[in-house]
Amino acid sequence: MLKNLLLNRxxxxxxxxxxxxxxxxxxxxxxxxxxxxxxxxxxxxxxDTTYFIHFFASWCLPCLNELPxxxxxxxxxxxxxxxxxxxxxxxxxxxIKTLPQLIEKFKINVPVxxxxxxNADKWINMVDKKWSxxxxxxxxxxxxxxxxxxFSESMSLQTLNKLVK
Amino acid sequence: MIxxxxxxxxxxxxxxxxxxxxIKGNKSSxxxxxxxxxxxxxxxxxxxxAKGFIIVFTCNHCPFAKLYPxxxxxxxSKYKNLGVPLIAICSSDTITYAEDSxxxxxxKAKNENFNFPYLCDGEQLAAKNFGAxxxxxxxxxxxxxxxxxxxxxxxxxxxxxxxxxVQHHYVSDAVDELLKSKKVxxxxxxxxxxxxxxxx
Numbered sequence: 595m596l597k598n599l600l601l602n603r604x605x606x607x608x609x610x611x612x613x614x615x616x617x618x619x620x621x622x623x624x625x626x627x628x629x630x631x632x633x634x635x636x637x638x639x640x641x642d643t644t645y646f647i648h649f650f651a652s653w654c655l656p657c658l659n660e661l662p663x664x665x666x667x668x669x670x671x672x673x674x675x676x677x678x679x680x681x682x683x684x685x686x687x688x689x690i691k692t693l694p695q696l697i698e699k700f701k702i703n704v705p706v707x708x709x710x711x712x713n714a715d716k717w718i719n720m721v722d723k724k725w726s727x728x729x730x731x732x733x734x735x736x737x738x739x740x741x742x743x744x745f746s747e748s749m750s751l752q753t754l755n756k757l758v759k
Numbered sequence: 760m761i762x763x764x765x766x767x768x769x770x771x772x773x774x775x776x777x778x779x780x781x782i783k784g785n786k787s788s789x790x791x792x793x794x795x796x797x798x799x800x801x802x803x804x805x806x807x808x809a810k811g812f813i814i815v816f817t818c819n820h821c822p823f824a825k826l827y828p829x830x831x832x833x834x835x836s837k838y839k840n841l842g843v844p845l846i847a848i849c850s851s852d853t854i855t856y857a858e859d860s861x862x863x864x865x866x867k868a869k870n871e872n873f874n875f876p877y878l879c880d881g882e883q884l885a886a887k888n889f890g891a892x893x894x895x896x897x898x899x900x901x902x903x904x905x906x907x908x909x910x911x912x913x914x915x916x917x918x919x920x921x922x923x924x925v926q927h928h929y930v931s932d933a934v935d936e937l938l939k940s941k942k943v944x945x946x947x948x949x950x951x952x953x954x955x956x957x958x959x
Contacts, residue, residue: 654953688822714949
């Protein structure tokens with residue numbers, strides 16, 4: 595009897611541990627590790643979709659200040675041909691903890707990628723030649739309309755909405 | 760009398776104009792006069808025998824800058840004796856980033872055993888003069904015909920997070936080339952860093 599109770603208790607514990615760890619997994623999956631080539635393939639898609647590729651990091655204060663605007667913008671336009679992609683430039687070891695927290699805090703429900711590149715000199719120019727590498731930065735593309743604009747500065751919801759018109 | 764007043768105002772006008780031009784002219788000079796964590800002031804002219812300088816704009820708060828203190832100590836120990844000392848400058852906006860205050864700079868230099876000057880650019884003028892945009896951002900100044908010229912601008916090396924996996928030591932490669940009177944083969948690189956927030 596006592597043995598059974600203990601077993602049951604252990605099973606319940608195990609059950610809770612499994613639930614908690616699966617939650618953690620769901621959050622961790624929200625930030626997908628990607629290299630620059632794969633990222634470029636996603637936004638080079640020749641469709642009439644306007645891509646907003648937003649480069650940020652959880653250590654970047656101006657990025658965090660404008661993040662709510664980017665989230666609202668992507669929510670507002672989710673039924674249109676607008677695709678927001680968040681690209682985190684966090685360091686891999688820090689991001690395991692910081693990114694899931696950030697995704698939850700800001701209620702980001704669009705893809706968040708963690709860029710797995712160490713030598714920025716290789717890929718920064720492929721985003722935009724004028725970019726020095728400072729963040730926040732946003733690349734806006736519509737491949738069918740041959741539209742490309744790059745902003746190496748903070749942007750407001752108002753500015754973003756103007757650009758999509 | 761009227762003529763004298765006219766002459767005088769003409770003289771004043773010329774003086775003001777030439778002052779304006781001399782300020783403009785000074786922009787090409789990279790020297791500064793900034794307070795070091797040791798309390799002394801440091802300028803380029805304090806090093807009359809220097810062939811060049813490694814100037815690194817850095818700060819306390821930036822996660823990327825935090826990866827480099829040991830490498831900065833290494834660069835200074837290697838190149839100071841060869842006539843190319845390293846000077847670190849913090850131009851951070853301390854209103855936005857309290858962690859970059861002068862007191863915290865002193866603490867940082869002590870804790871990380873900085874073997875180079877760590878200067879406070881409170882007015883952010885040095886950063887503007889060099890065109891530093893983020894931390895860490897390294898520059899190599901070299902003496903040419905008694906003038907300082909920027910020979911390299913960019914990253915310290917190509918791997919912040921994993922020092923043992925660095926393939927290109929941009930700064931030390933460029934200094935080595937300059938010491939051999941060669942042209943710098945990679946004069947500019949780009950890197951991710953924390954944007955220097957310039958107060959308006």
